[in-house]
Amino acid sequence: MPSTDAGDAAIEATDLRKTYGSEVALDGVSLSVPPGRVYGFLGPNGAGKTTTMRILTGLTRPTSGTVRVSGIDVNDRRNLAPRVGYLPETPPLYDEFSAREQLDYVADLRDIPKDTARRRIDDYLDRFDLTEDADRRTGTYSKGMRQKTAFAQTVLHDPDVLFLDEPTSGLDPKAVRRIREFIVEFADAGRTVFLSTHILPVVEAVADRVGVLFEGRLVAEGAPEDVKARAETGERASLEDAFLEITGDGDARRTAGPDE
Numbered sequence: 001m002p003s004t005d006a007g008d009a010a011i012e013a014t015d016l017r018k019t020y021g022s023e024v025a026l027d028g029v030s031l032s033v034p035p036g037r038v039y040g041f042l043g044p045n046g047a048g049k050t051t052t053m054r055i056l057t058g059l060t061r062p063t064s065g066t067v068r069v070s071g072i073d074v075n076d077r078r079n080l081a082p083r084v085g086y087l088p089e090t091p092p093l094y095d096e097f098s099a100r101e102q103l104d105y106v107a108d109l110r111d112i113p114k115d116t117a118r119r120r121i122d123d124y125l126d127r128f129d130l131t132e133d134a135d136r137r138t139g140t141y142s143k144g145m146r147q148k149t150a151f152a153q154t155v156l157h158d159p160d161v162l163f164l165d166e167p168t169s170g171l172d173p174k175a176v177r178r179i180r181e182f183i184v185e186f187a188d189a190g191r192t193v194f195l196s197t198h199i200l201p202v203v204e205a206v207a208d209r210v211g212v213l214f215e216g217r218l219v220a221e222g223a224p225e226d227v228k229a230r231a232e233t234g235e236r237a238s239l240e241d242a243f244l245e246i247t248g249d250g251d252a253r254r255t256a257g258p259d260e
């Protein structure tokens, strides 16, 4: 069957606009992510990243524009839900459940067969060093333990496209590495990750493509090397240098010196 680039995209967003009263949160955002890629989504506070992710996962309706994920219109929630995992910035966990109960509960909601669910739950608990605490209430967990539990519940149904909002928030270096490894393995298996984070070294380590959102517009997009090349600091520029240049904070960085 002949195919087009648009038809093949894992995420295809066209001219997204979102207004809240007179506030313009998104002002014509279009993006396309092929399967098997990791897309790093950057932007300063208030740029519209969360709004974009909620629209891409069908949780918020855009004022105008369209989104297809895995070829499915995001308004078609019944067909979309099994294909997509979304880790929001503040993940929903029931304090009174243990990690194991929380994951069992999500497996049930997702109709994952019992044997598969048990195997995956044991695997994720082990992978994220939660096995020993798996039967303790999540309400007694540290922030990092809650984040790891939430990550496991986001991927438990084996989605095709993963939307991650600050997935390494509150995690120790070992757990950050586990998440990075997971993202790379996931993409190597032909699946897609849309990763929003302020932790630029994580993006540099895993992203194939980077988009920078600023005041509701995608102001830079490309391979991390190409986006970095936009920084005036030249060859040795980091993604952070480029981010600060692109979002207009380059002056602050350049003038900060030992005299200040």
Ligand SMILES: Nc1ncnc2c1ncn2[C@@H]1O[C@H](COP(=O)(O)OP(=O)(O)OP(=O)(O)O)[C@@H](O)[C@H]1O
Binding pocket: 020, 023, 024, 025, 043, 044, 045, 046, 047, 048, 049, 050, 051, 052
């Ligand atoms: N429900 C809402 N009602 C009114 N304004 C909103 C709402 N949600 C978001 N906004 C506004 O839209 C803009 C974008 O917010 P959004 O949360 O998407 O930014 P963000 O890039 O995710 O920021 P951060 O990095 O701080 O999480 C902000 O000006 C915010 O005040």
